[in-house]
Amino acid sequence: MSARDEILGKLKSKLEHANAPNGDNPAALHIQEHHKNLIPKRGDLDKAQRVDLFCQEATRVNATINRLTSMDDVPDQVSAYLREHQLPAKIKIAPHQDLKALDWQQKTSLMVDEGRGAGDDGVSVSMAYGGVAETGTLVMASGPETPTSLNFLPLDHIVVVRADDIAGNYEAVWERIRAKSGPGKLPRTVNWITGPSRTADIEQTLLLGAHGPQRLHILIVDQPAT
Amino acid sequence: MQSTSPHFKQNARDALADDPLQDALAKLAVGFPMRRLEAAARLPEFEGLRDEARDIKTHVLENLDYYLEAYEKKVTESGGHVHWCRDAEEARKTILGICQKAGAKTVTKSKSMISEEIAVNAYLEENGIEPVETDLGEYIIQLRKEPPSHIIAPAIHLSKEQVAETFRNAHLDLAADRSLVEPRALLEEARAKLREKFLGADVGLTGANMLIAETGTNVLVTNEGNADLTNNLPRVHVVIASIEKIVPTLEDASTILRVLARSATGQDISVYTTFCTGPKRAEDLDGPEEYHVVLLDNGRSDMIGSEFHEMLRCIRCGACLNHCPIYKSVGGHAYGWVYSGPMGAVLIPNLIGMEEAQHLPNASTLCGKCESVCPMRIPLPKMLRKWRERQFKAEMGSTTARWALKSWAWLAKRPALYRKAMNIGVAILGQFGGRGRFKSLPLASGWTSKRDLAAPIGDTFISQYHKGARGDQSGALMRKKVHK
Numbered sequence: 001m002s003a004r005d006e007i008l009g010k011l012k013s014k015l016e017h018a019n020a021p022n023g024d025n026p027a028a029l030h031i032q033e034h035h036k037n038l039i040p041k042r043g044d045l046d047k048a049q050r051v052d053l054f055c056q057e058a059t060r061v062n063a064t065i066n067r068l069t070s071m072d073d074v075p076d077q078v079s080a081y082l083r084e085h086q087l088p089a090k091i092k093i094a095p096h097q098d099l100k101a102l103d104w105q106q107k108t109s110l111m112v113d114e115g116r117g118a119g120d121d122g123v124s125v126s127m128a129y130g131g132v133a134e135t136g137t138l139v140m141a142s143g144p145e146t147p148t149s150l151n152f153l154p155l156d157h158i159v160v161v162r163a164d165d166i167a168g169n170y171e172a173v174w175e176r177i178r179a180k181s182g183p184g185k186l187p188r189t190v191n192w193i194t195g196p197s198r199t200a201d202i203e204q205t206l207l208l209g210a211h212g213p214q215r216l217h218i219l220i221v222d223q224p225a226t
Numbered sequence: 227m228q229s230t231s232p233h234f235k236q237n238a239r240d241a242l243a244d245d246p247l248q249d250a251l252a253k254l255a256v257g258f259p260m261r262r263l264e265a266a267a268r269l270p271e272f273e274g275l276r277d278e279a280r281d282i283k284t285h286v287l288e289n290l291d292y293y294l295e296a297y298e299k300k301v302t303e304s305g306g307h308v309h310w311c312r313d314a315e316e317a318r319k320t321i322l323g324i325c326q327k328a329g330a331k332t333v334t335k336s337k338s339m340i341s342e343e344i345a346v347n348a349y350l351e352e353n354g355i356e357p358v359e360t361d362l363g364e365y366i367i368q369l370r371k372e373p374p375s376h377i378i379a380p381a382i383h384l385s386k387e388q389v390a391e392t393f394r395n396a397h398l399d400l401a402a403d404r405s406l407v408e409p410r411a412l413l414e415e416a417r418a419k420l421r422e423k424f425l426g427a428d429v430g431l432t433g434a435n436m437l438i439a440e441t442g443t444n445v446l447v448t449n450e451g452n453a454d455l456t457n458n459l460p461r462v463h464v465v466i467a468s469i470e471k472i473v474p475t476l477e478d479a480s481t482i483l484r485v486l487a488r489s490a491t492g493q494d495i496s497v498y499t500t501f502c503t504g505p506k507r508a509e510d511l512d513g514p515e516e517y518h519v520v521l522l523d524n525g526r527s528d529m530i531g532s533e534f535h536e537m538l539r540c541i542r543c544g545a546c547l548n549h550c551p552i553y554k555s556v557g558g559h560a561y562g563w564v565y566s567g568p569m570g571a572v573l574i575p576n577l578i579g580m581e582e583a584q585h586l587p588n589a590s591t592l593c594g595k596c597e598s599v600c601p602m603r604i605p606l607p608k609m610l611r612k613w614r615e616r617q618f619k620a621e622m623g624s625t626t627a628r629w630a631l632k633s634w635a636w637l638a639k640r641p642a643l644y645r646k647a648m649n650i651g652v653a654i655l656g657q658f659g660g661r662g663r664f665k666s667l668p669l670a671s672g673w674t675s676k677r678d679l680a681a682p683i684g685d686t687f688i689s690q691y692h693k694g695a696r697g698d699q700s701g702a703l704m705r706k707k708v709h710k
Contacts, residue, residue, distance in 0.1 A: 003523075004310035007469065010527040011291040027289035027474065031296060031440050034475040037278045040271045040484070061497070095511075116511040119425045135495045144509040152454045170480040178476075184300060186441045188506050188513045189458065192499040197451040200491075201363035201379060202409040203386050204253050210362055211417060211424075212451025212498065 031184075036171050043134040043168030050133045051220060054166050057136025061195030062208060063216040070223050071098060071160075077219055078125060078158055079108040085215070087123055087156065096127040096145040098225070099160065117149030124150040125158045130173045131166035131220075135194055138218065139173050142189040151191055157213035159193075163222040227345045227373060229578055231562030234585035241556040246385040251554050254382060258548035261492025262599065272488065279485050280603045282478045283539035286470075287530065293439040293472045294521070300442025304504030306517035314344035317522045321346055321431065321464060324518050325355050328462045330428035336446065336453035337361040338433025339377060339542055340466050340522060342564040343577070346431075357431070358423045360452035362416055369396045375558030375566070377544040378490050383557050386412065420452070430456035430514065434467035435541070436482065437519075438501070440475045444519065446500040447486065449493075457502055463514035465502070468522045470538040482541060485601035490543040525577045533612045537572050539602040546596035546606060552589050561586060568596035568606040575613055584622055587613030645688055652682045 001009070017025070045053060055065050066077055082089055090111040093099045104112045117124060129141040138159055142148045151157060167173050170192075181187065197212030208214050230237060241247055266272040286293055298308045309324075311317040325333060333350060335341065335357055347357040347368070359368040363381035367374060369392050374380030381389070390406035393415055406412055432453050434444040444465045446453040457463045473479050479501075487493040506513030529538055547553045547567030558566035563574050563583070571586040587610045596606040617623055618631065637644050658664075659681020666674045673679055684690065 002310070003312045003316060006312060007310055007523045007527055008291050008294065011294075011530060014527070014531040015288060015291060017289060017292075025289070025292060026285075027292040027296070030285070030474050034440060034477050036477050037282070037481040038271055038274050040269055040275075042269075057494070061493075119421060137495060137499075142510060142513060143507075144511060147511040148454070148458050149512045152451050152458065170483075171477055174476045174480070184441055185304070186443055186501060186503040188503060188510055190501040191454065192495070193497065194493075194495050194499075195497050198449050198497055199362045199413065200449075201361070201366070201381050202389055202412055203250070203384075204257060204379070204382065205386075205409045207409060207413050209417070210413065210450035210452070211360065211420065211455055 039169050039171055040134060043132070045133065045168060047163070047166075050168055051163050051166055051222075053133040054131050054136055055220070057133065058138075058195065058218060059136070061136060062198075063136065063195050063218055065218045065220060067163075067220045067222065069221070071102065071221055074099075074125075074160055074219055074221070075102050075104050075108045075110070079110060081156075081158060081217055082110070082123065085156065091123045091125055091158075092117065092121045092150060092154070093124070094126040094146050094150055098127055099125060116147035117151075117153035119153060121150070121154040123156040123158065124154040125160065126150045128159050128161035128165065129190075130176065131161045132168075132170055132173060132192070133166055134169045137170075138191075138193040140189075140191040140193060141177065141187045142191075143187055148189045148191065151193060152212045155209065155213055156215045156217070157196070158217045158219065160219045160221060162225060163220050164224055166220070227342065227348075227564060229563040229574075229582055231574060231578070231583045231586060234560060234562055234589060237560035237562055238556045238589070241560045244383075244557075246388060247383045247557050249385070250382050251557055254376075254379070254548060255554040258492065258544075259599075262489060262545060262548070263492075265488040265492040265494060268494070269484075269488070272485070275481060275484050276601050276603060279482045279541075279601055280539060282473060282481060283470075283541075283602055284536075286472055286474065287535065287538055290469065290472065290530065293474060294469060297437055297439040297442055297472055298521075300439065301504065301517075301519055302442075304442050304517075306442065306504045306519060308519045308521055311520055311522045311524075313524050314522075317344045317466065317520050317524070318346050318349045320520050321466065322350065322353055322355070324462065324464055324516075325350065325429050326353075328429055328516070330355055330462070332356045332358060332423065332427045333429045333431050334358050334360050334423055334427040334456045334460065335364075335431045336433065336448065336456040337364050337380070338431070338466055339374075339564060340433055340468050340524075341431065342374060343468075343524065344466070344522070346466070358420070358427070360420050360424065360456055361448070361450060362413065362452075365416055365420065366392055369393075373559065373564065376547060377542050377565070379544070383559065424455040424459055427456075427460045429462045429464060430458075430460040431464045431466065432456050434465050434471050434519075435486070436473045436479050437467055437471045438474075438476060438479050439472055441501075441503055443476075443501045443503045445479055445483075446502065447483070447496045447498070448500075449491075449497045451498050454498055454500055457500070458513055461514060462516040462518070463502065463505070465517075465519045466522065467519065468524060469526050482601075486541055486543055489545040489599065489601040529576055534572060534576055534609055536604050537569070537576070537609060539604055540569055540573070541602060542569075543601060545599045545601065549595045549599045551591055551593060551595070556589075561589075568610070569604075572606055572609045572613070580613065580616060580620070581622070584617060587617070588623075645686070648686050649689060652686050656682045656684070 199210035663678040
């Protein structure tokens with residue numbers, strides 16, 4: 001007997017429901033309906049308050065934030081960030097249409113490369129799928145325009161998120177992803193990112209920048225997508 | 227891994243004499259519980275979420291066969307492969323087979339307790355493949371050839387000086403006179419070393435905090451980002467997970483995530499929570515080309531429906547360790563196998579046998595703190611008692627201890643006689659304990675060799691109630707009840 005049949009057989013012989021007809025299966029129904037469970041009230045806010053809460057929570061976990069009113073301001077902000085931290089004027093951007101559409105050359109003297117992350121990338125700029133105010137969490141979804149490696153390889157990660165895409169809780173973002181991907185499907189990788197990388201493995205001392213980015217800078221753009 | 231659980235008593239003695247360990251445990255004993263309390267206080271719904279998290283896993287275990295099949299179907303649909311394995315050996319062979327087929331020389335690993343359980347590192351090494359642990363704590367203990375001493379903080383037993391020495395011995399290509407005094411220097415050295423490994427690995431092996439049946443997804447929770455470099459960069463991603471890790475939906479996973487980090491580190495959520503589904507899609511710019519899940523039973527299906535069924539709700543947060551007076555005194559290695567603390571004392575006998583792990587369920591004061599902080603509300607003290615009952619029935623333990631227990635049980639079932647015996651005992655002890663303390667006492671040297679025993683002052687509690695000496699009204703009320 002295969003390991004699969006043996007393990008499942010053992011479970012079926014022990015579990016009482018196993019003889020119930022398939023149509024009545026409470027588990028099948030549970031997946032199909034995917035009910036929301038208890039959702040903390042703290043994210044239940046109007047848009048302005050939601051964005052405020054997002055900022056407050058993300059800042060608590062060592063992210064830095066700038067709030068912009070136009071995507072056109074992104075190149076200047078990135079440039080200013082690099083100067084502030086005395087970083088080389090070189091970035092790797094996600095090949096996302098909203099980032100590619102920006103006038104990087106005109107506005108800055110940055111060297112702009114695009115594509116997936118590489119081991120020697122210093123600073124990356126990516127586009128978030130959304131945000132969650134509840135815990136100041138960014139939601140990144142992998143795709144041809146949003147390679148996952150950009151979120152982890154560079155030491156400095158700059159993320160652009162639209163204020164309209166900041167939800168109150170995780171469940172609201174799952175609803176959006178389901179509507180886009182279809183039921184029961186997800187992109188290869190969905191990353192929830194809450195602050196920069198850290199470890200406390202040496203004498204319980206908190207250090208930022210363990211394997212992922214040491215700094216996480218978020219640009220919130222309050223301008224509806226076109 | 228070979229267990230040293232039969233030597234728990236000696237292990238515990240060694241641990242108590244280990245100064246760096248005692249320093250680390252003292253720090254842990256304050257930090258983790260305080261941060262958990264603060265996180266819980268920030269979320270009014272925390273207790274309600276614990277109830278729901280418990281109910282989700284209870285429901286899953288009742289329908290585990292269905293959810294496993296549903297999960298498998300989704301993994302396959304997304305282009306992945308599920309490999310069912312009965313035990314550790316099957317799992318090791320399956321993982322080796324995948325690595326060999328991929329022509330792998332190096333495998334990066336992100337922290338997985340199941341991979342410790344099946345001792346896959348040693349097996350890969352024997353077969354010419356280099357496994358590299360990438361969680362900083364795991365990397366340190368891998369270099370030292372030690373098992374983890376805590377579920378979420380595997381190198382918690384080491385001082386930074388010990389880590390520095392480990393790095394000096396391992397990283398021989400670096401300048402011998404480099405400074406490794408600061409933790410930051412240690413981190414940067416490990417980051418650089420492991421970055422090379424991440425970029426060069428052929429296979430990435432991760433665990434799974436959860437498996438989601440709705441989408442065929444594995445969930446990975448880390449603070450370092452090592453699980454992400456492990457699953458994203460190599461050509462092949464292998465997930466090793468035990469069958470009870472299943473949750474039904476994305477909503478259910480979110481509920482459990484809300485209690486996981488709060489219970490573990492006191493963070494509202496860990497830095498990186500990652501949901502991986504299948505291999506990279508045709509148009510994706512990165513991600514693995516192959517995705518495998520090694521789905522392991524290793525004793526879990528035997529626990530279904532048993533007295534230890536509820537243990538399968540465990541999400542490995544480590545809260546029970548952080549709050550356990552025994553763990554906080556002796557640390558994780560004393561338990562002698564992969565797991566430790568109250569969850570280890572319940573789980574280990576299930577996985578390696580009651581005989582081998584017989585000391586562990588007895589290494590508890592049954593104070594109940596573990597159950598009170600468990601996010602999944604697992605009745606750990608109840609299950610520790612179950613093991614003790616089984617041991618008693620199987621006639622394990624010393625003859626003296628068994629005789630003493632039997633005598634006590636006989637007496638305790640006869641309340642009138644019990645009270646009389648207590649009154650006599652208390653009177654005698656009170657007579658001889660003139661200075662209020664005993665420095666030594668026959669039959670109680672186990673206690674008095676380490677500390678004094680307080681002598682009883684006056685009568686027993688019950689006698690005092692009878693005499694009305696313990697307060698006014700409530701005493702009177704109590705007297706009535708006792709007389710009934």
